[in-house]
Amino acid sequence: MTAPILTLRDVVVEFPALRGIKALMAPRHARHVQALNGISLDVQRGETLAIVGESGSGKTTLARAINGLLPLAGGEIWFNDIALHQRPDWHAIRRQMAMMFQDPVGSLSPRKTVRDLVLEPFAIHGQTAGNPTETAARLLEDAGLNADFLHRYPHQLSGGQARRVGVARALALNPAMVLADEPTAGLDVSVQGEILNLLNGIKAEHGLTTIIITHNLNILRHIADRIAVMYLGRIVEIGPVTQIMEQPRHPYTAALMSANPEPDPTTRRERIILSGETPALTARPSGCEFHPRCPVARTDCSARVPELTKTGLRAVSCHYPISENT
Amino acid sequence: MTDTLTVDGLTVHYATREGALQALRDVALDVPAGQIVGIVGESGCGKSTLINALLQLMPENARIAAGSVRLEGEELVGAPSRRLRDMRGRDISVVFQDPMTSLNPVLTIGRQMRDIQYRETCGNAEKLSRAAAMLGRVGLPDPEAKLDAYPHELSGGQRQRVAIAMAVLMRPKLLIADEPTTALDATLEVQIIELLKELQREIGCAILFISHHLGVIAELCDRVVVMYAGEAVEEGPVADVFLHPSHPYTAKLIECDPGRMKTKVALLPAIPGDLPDMTTPPEGCIFRDRCDKATDLCRTKPEALAVNGTHWARCHFAAEYGA
Numbered sequence: 001m002t003a004p005i006l007t008l009r010d011v012v013v014e015f016p017a018l019r020g021i022k023a024l025m026a027p028r029h030a031r032h033v034q035a036l037n038g039i040s041l042d043v044q045r046g047e048t049l050a051i052v053g054e055s056g057s058g059k060t061t062l063a064r065a066i067n068g069l070l071p072l073a074g075g076e077i078w079f080n081d082i083a084l085h086q087r088p089d090w091h092a093i094r095r096q097m098a099m100m101f102q103d104p105v106g107s108l109s110p111r112k113t114v115r116d117l118v119l120e121p122f123a124i125h126g127q128t129a130g131n132p133t134e135t136a137a138r139l140l141e142d143a144g145l146n147a148d149f150l151h152r153y154p155h156q157l158s159g160g161q162a163r164r165v166g167v168a169r170a171l172a173l174n175p176a177m178v179l180a181d182e183p184t185a186g187l188d189v190s191v192q193g194e195i196l197n198l199l200n201g202i203k204a205e206h207g208l209t210t211i212i213i214t215h216n217l218n219i220l221r222h223i224a225d226r227i228a229v230m231y232l233g234r235i236v237e238i239g240p241v242t243q244i245m246e247q248p249r250h251p252y253t254a255a256l257m258s259a260n261p262e263p264d265p266t267t268r269r270e271r272i273i274l275s276g277e278t279p280a281l282t283a284r285p286s287g288c289e290f291h292p293r294c295p296v297a298r299t300d301c302s303a304r305v306p307e308l309t310k311t312g313l314r315a316v317s318c319h320y321p322i323s324e325n326t
Numbered sequence: 327m328t329d330t331l332t333v334d335g336l337t338v339h340y341a342t343r344e345g346a347l348q349a350l351r352d353v354a355l356d357v358p359a360g361q362i363v364g365i366v367g368e369s370g371c372g373k374s375t376l377i378n379a380l381l382q383l384m385p386e387n388a389r390i391a392a393g394s395v396r397l398e399g400e401e402l403v404g405a406p407s408r409r410l411r412d413m414r415g416r417d418i419s420v421v422f423q424d425p426m427t428s429l430n431p432v433l434t435i436g437r438q439m440r441d442i443q444y445r446e447t448c449g450n451a452e453k454l455s456r457a458a459a460m461l462g463r464v465g466l467p468d469p470e471a472k473l474d475a476y477p478h479e480l481s482g483g484q485r486q487r488v489a490i491a492m493a494v495l496m497r498p499k500l501l502i503a504d505e506p507t508t509a510l511d512a513t514l515e516v517q518i519i520e521l522l523k524e525l526q527r528e529i530g531c532a533i534l535f536i537s538h539h540l541g542v543i544a545e546l547c548d549r550v551v552v553m554y555a556g557e558a559v560e561e562g563p564v565a566d567v568f569l570h571p572s573h574p575y576t577a578k579l580i581e582c583d584p585g586r587m588k589t590k591v592a593l594l595p596a597i598p599g600d601l602p603d604m605t606t607p608p609e610g611c612i613f614r615d616r617c618d619k620a621t622d623l624c625r626t627k628p629e630a631l632a633v634n635g636t637h638w639a640r641c642h643f644a645a646e647y648g649a
Contacts, residue, residue: 054511054512054513054514055482055511158600159369188368188369188538189368189538189540189579189582189583189584190368190578190579190582190596190597191596191597192582192584192594192596193582193584193594193595193596194594194596194598196584196594197593197594197596200592200593215511215512217512217585218583218584218585219584221587221588221589221590222584222587222590222591222594242590255513256512256513259512259513259515259516260512260541260585261515261516261519261539261541261542261544261545261585262541262544262545262585262586263540263541263543263544263568263580263583263585263586264544264568264586265544265545265564265565265568265569266565266569271516273513273516273517273520274513274517277481277483277484277514278511
């Protein structure tokens with residue numbers, strides 16, 4: 001196997017929990033919360049990794065840490081053998097690593113036309129776009145929009161069209177990796193299929209590495225090769241998409257997968273309903289952080305912290321993972 | 327069985343610079359007492375306009391051009407505003423999508439729950455204890471303490487529980503739930519669905535549940551109405567509509583839901599095209615432009631054709647698709 005394009009080792013991102021005099025008075029460990037708490041991860045060239053988890057699990061923080069939009073409090077990130085944790089030349093790296101932001105319309109400047117928006121990456125990175133109008137039209141066409149859109153403004157686009165402009169912008173400089181934060185958020189189901197087909201097509205054509213952050217479980221098996229499930233800023237389970245979805249080993253993954261309502265009134269599945277909600281980052285439970293909500297927790301789960309343990313292609317962080325034959 | 331809510335021929339226009347935008351056209355639906363009716367449709371199908379019309383809380387440029395809305399036989403369109411104010415919150419109540427914007431951020435939960443009981447003659451202590459009892463009922467831990475909490479002190483799921491508690495506090499005849507789980511995570515979504523089911527059994531109110539999530543509708547509702555571009559295009563019992571969709575739009579919508587497909591597909595289905603311009607809706611079938619089965623017959627407006635029992639679809643070929 002070739003070297004991974006992206007490697008994360010024990011990545012920690014902290015946010016200040018207190019401000020001003022309170023922060024000075026508080027003991028050192030209480031001044032910050034860990035939004036990411038020791039994330040280790042390898043992303044292979046050309047694969048699509050989906051990161052799933054609920055609000056507050058740290059999905060977006062992880063993307064922003066990889067992209068250098070947030071400083072690391074600890075750990076290492078390597079991208080194409082460049083150390084991202086040692087003040088790299090972000091300008092050059094972001095040419096290789098494009099970002100698609102969550103809000104399709106909000107991430108486009110309302111005062112620029114689609115043509116200017118698509119050409120913006122060239123200007124920022126001092127690249128020549130050849131014949132600008134032709135280049136813009138070609139990029140739009142790759143994203144499934146015709147040249148009529150060149151002179152429109154973002155408010156004249158539907159959600160799906162704005163998302164396509166976002167895709168065109170991300171791919172403008174031929175990046176090696178794309179980070180897509182909730183690519184289907186806010187899109188109707190009839191449109192979301194088109195956007196995912198577009199992403200799949202681009203991936204097949206350019207051999208692009210993609211990290212997709214999503215809480216939409218339904219789309220996972222159609223776009224991802226592997227998925228990583230996050231809970232409270234840690235990866236609790238990671239592995240090939242069909243294995244994780246069909247045979248989840250972490251009780252949280254199992255609950256998450258079973259919670260997804262299906263559009264078929266005849267199926268009535270055994271559903272695992274978790275009690276309570278995700279605890280606050282300021283009050284992380286002891287031991288396994290999932291134990292207060294875990295339906296199969298045992299007494300020692302609150303005492304010992306589980307490690308992410310690898311078996312085959314997958315890894316799970318649980319003392320008593322659901323075994324495959326039950 | 328009597329119907330709690332009867333909507334008949336409801337037509338709503340918005341005055342815009344481009345002319346009258348026909349947001350709802352001839353919408354008819356019934357919500358039988360004690361049942362949960364789902365409304366499913368994508369952006370721009372008129373779901374929000376419908377809710378506003380049911381509550382008779384319309385923006386200034388909106389006008390009900392025709393039709394009637396009756397709650398247990400009483401006409402709401404054109405009813406005196408005093409009477410409407412009497413009914414809102416007591417007979418009809420709503421749970422909105424975003425619980426943060428539907429709660430007042432500067433008042434405590436207890437104060438807000440006390441205030442909505444302004445019609446009751448009992449004292450404040452009694453009102454607060456009723457509020458606490460209802461908060462406990464919707465599954466909030468330590469309800470008495472929550473009365474003194476402000477909305478920002480609660481998590482998203484807890485806020486939605488408070489919003490539901492407020493909506494059912496007066497034991498309404500009709501509860502309108504406007505995408506109540508959209509802002510919540512999957513594991514919370516199932517908790518809220520279970521809660522709505524329990525409350526419905528307990529209070530016996532009718533629920534009109536609006537969502538774009540087919541899975542949630544399939545799970546929760548007895549009947550479902552499918553809306554497209556301001557028209558109700560199909561209605562029927564949930565199992566009939568999901569298993570035998572009789573309008574091409576419903577069939578496509580179900581086909582597009584990736585949750586349906588258990589194995590990886592190379593190309594996900596989608597519905598090409600856009601919604602028609604609602605200031606000048608096309609003649610004939612509203613879905614004609616995006617329908618791959620359209621024929622010349624579709625240039626004339628289809629009637630609602632019965633497929634099976636109370637299941638109908640507004641398509642010339644309803645009987646063929648439903649088979």
